[in-house]
Amino acid sequence: MKKIVVIGGVAGGMSFAARMRRLDETAEITVIEKSGFVSYANCGLPYYVGGVIENEDSLLLQTPQSLWKRFRLDVRTGSEVLRIDRESKQVDVLNHADAHEYSLSYDYLIFSPGAAPIRPNLPGIERSLSLRNVEDAKRMFDVVSLKPTSAVVIGGGFIGVEMAENLVHRGIKTSIVEAQNQVLMPLDPEMVTLVHMELESRGVKLFLGSALASINVKNVVLANGTEIDADLVIMAIGVRPEVTLAKSAGLEIGERGGVKVDQFNRTSDPSIYAVGDAVEKTDALDYSAALVPLANIANRHGRVIADHIAGKIVRPVPAQGTAIVKVFDLTVATSGWNEKKLTAAGRNFVAVHNHPASHAGYYPGAQGMALKLLIDPQSHQILGVQGVGKEGVDKRIDVIATAMRGGITAPELADLELAYAPPFGSAKDPVNMLGYISENVLTGITPTVQWHEVEKKVSEGYSILDVRSVAEVDRGTLPGAQNLPIDEIRERKEEIPKGKILVTCQVGQRGHAATRLLREMGYEAFNLDGGYMTWSNSPANNKEKVGI
Numbered sequence: 001m002k003k004i005v006v007i008g009g010v011a012g013g014m015s016f017a018a019r020m021r022r023l024d025e026t027a028e029i030t031v032i033e034k035s036g037f038v039s040y041a042n043c044g045l046p047y048y049v050g051g052v053i054e055n056e057d058s059l060l061l062q063t064p065q066s067l068w069k070r071f072r073l074d075v076r077t078g079s080e081v082l083r084i085d086r087e088s089k090q091v092d093v094l095n096h097a098d099a100h101e102y103s104l105s106y107d108y109l110i111f112s113p114g115a116a117p118i119r120p121n122l123p124g125i126e127r128s129l130s131l132r133n134v135e136d137a138k139r140m141f142d143v144v145s146l147k148p149t150s151a152v153v154i155g156g157g158f159i160g161v162e163m164a165e166n167l168v169h170r171g172i173k174t175s176i177v178e179a180q181n182q183v184l185m186p187l188d189p190e191m192v193t194l195v196h197m198e199l200e201s202r203g204v205k206l207f208l209g210s211a212l213a214s215i216n217v218k219n220v221v222l223a224n225g226t227e228i229d230a231d232l233v234i235m236a237i238g239v240r241p242e243v244t245l246a247k248s249a250g251l252e253i254g255e256r257g258g259v260k261v262d263q264f265n266r267t268s269d270p271s272i273y274a275v276g277d278a279v280e281k282t283d284a285l286d287y288s289a290a291l292v293p294l295a296n297i298a299n300r301h302g303r304v305i306a307d308h309i310a311g312k313i314v315r316p317v318p319a320q321g322t323a324i325v326k327v328f329d330l331t332v333a334t335s336g337w338n339e340k341k342l343t344a345a346g347r348n349f350v351a352v353h354n355h356p357a358s359h360a361g362y363y364p365g366a367q368g369m370a371l372k373l374l375i376d377p378q379s380h381q382i383l384g385v386q387g388v389g390k391e392g393v394d395k396r397i398d399v400i401a402t403a404m405r406g407g408i409t410a411p412e413l414a415d416l417e418l419a420y421a422p423p424f425g426s427a428k429d430p431v432n433m434l435g436y437i438s439e440n441v442l443t444g445i446t447p448t449v450q451w452h453e454v455e456k457k458v459s460e461g462y463s464i465l466d467v468r469s470v471a472e473v474d475r476g477t478l479p480g481a482q483n484l485p486i487d488e489i490r491e492r493k494e495e496i497p498k499g500k501i502l503v504t505c506q507v508g509q510r511g512h513a514a515t516r517l518l519r520e521m522g523y524e525a526f527n528l529d530g531g532y533m534t535w536s537n538s539p540a541n542n543k544e545k546v547g548i
């Protein structure tokens, strides 16, 4: 009979424990959980604070009693592992209720303590609240129920943005302070503008590129001296792997600061496995060590460990970092690497932007979305994808994340036979369209120019030709652009500029057709990828905001 002790009874720990029981009825499995709750839905906590999830109980997926009844798991909440003694294969446990300390021996130890919110050592930091577990959420809920007038969220990551939305939902004047010049760092700058617009349109004040200096009784002060009213301060600048116990037990810590594990999630001690936010994952693209504090991969790896201990065949699971977040009416989703990361790593890539409708335009309710695909120019491997929009973004990113996992190349997205009827999509789904565009770009049928290359191209002598209608151009175009509507190009060919031509339209589609026509006519034409919409959503040009 195996004696197994699990440290941490939420995503990674509980996925492991339940799977282990299903594979081995004889194992003695004890789960030690520091907080007062087990198997709770931490991803739902911001929505509990915001009053969207009204019933606290719906966040509590299991109790120690239900886990004993169904799985014969000995779950001890309010109990903290204080030490791991690898020599004697024991952990020391403190029961917080009665301050009783005792030891538990193990054959296998599963380490899943999660991550700890980063809390910088700044004046007044003790007044800020962080959100990690049910107790934190209750504390925050109570403060919010006192009806504070103003709140400042420090950090514009996924949790920070979710918190801002939920505080607005509770009628609180909310600001986000973010040290970088954008929120949601997995997005590239031309994609995140839409998120900034959405937040601002909902009354969230953004202080970007601003570092927090101090927290006072009624406000926060930024490094540049700006003071922002803050009855409530939420600290959400990120998390770090909770490795204190692992370090003191002498387990190997990796270069990114998480517990180092092999492909079966074994630590440097073969009797100890580690999972979740506390460990380093293997990046699916370059196999480097990565911190990916997300629930899916924690759950998946929990199962991997159980399978490995039970002697099953295990498929190692690298991390793509597929993530999604709701920002008021917007859905933001990503998978793989973004342009910033590829550039920093010196990797070659081709970017493709598209602004399709969520479903057939003639069926009521279609919404625009912005999609961006990053592709390896040699192998045509999909390196990353980003999507922002009101509807249908989730399924497109999930399809592409699946394609990435399956090794489907960017042009092959055109071949995917996806479910279609007018209320749901288009006969050429946005995913297929990314495949078509990729093929055209990668094979040189339609060479493209990116939004950030326009100025350089103009300085090199390119002329800009806007092929939209006169009415559209009147609403805004690129500086210096000449208007020649696509349907008039053949008749007005004497007006086509000499030399290299940068063709632009609204989203890149008419630009593609016009570029092809001009090339057939013998001109050296290039299409502005993503058209005026992508260009005007770029940080430098977004005074001309045009939406998705």
Ligand SMILES: Cc1cc2nc3c(=O)[nH]c(=O)nc-3n(C[C@H](O)[C@H](O)[C@H](O)COP(=O)(O)OP(=O)(O)OC[C@H]3O[C@@H](n4cnc5c(N)ncnc54)[C@H](O)[C@@H]3O)c2cc1C
Residues within 6 Å of the ligand: 007, 008, 009, 010, 011, 012, 013, 032, 033, 034, 035, 042, 043, 044, 045, 046, 079, 080, 081, 082, 112, 113, 114, 115, 131, 132, 133, 159, 242, 245, 275, 276, 277, 278, 292, 293, 294, 295, 296, 298
């Ligand atoms: C507010 C919030 C929203 C989130 N939203 C999303 C989302 O929408 N999508 C997504 O993919 N991910 C989301 N996440 C991240 C996701 O919850 C984590 O990636 C996942 O829970 C990690 O699993 P884990 O097992 O490593 O850690 P956790 O699930 O955090 O579990 C760790 C547990 O270990 C316990 N513990 C720590 N130390 C000890 C000790 N010494 N002894 C005993 N117990 C200990 C802790 O109390 C904790 O309950 C969110 C996280 C938070 C906090």
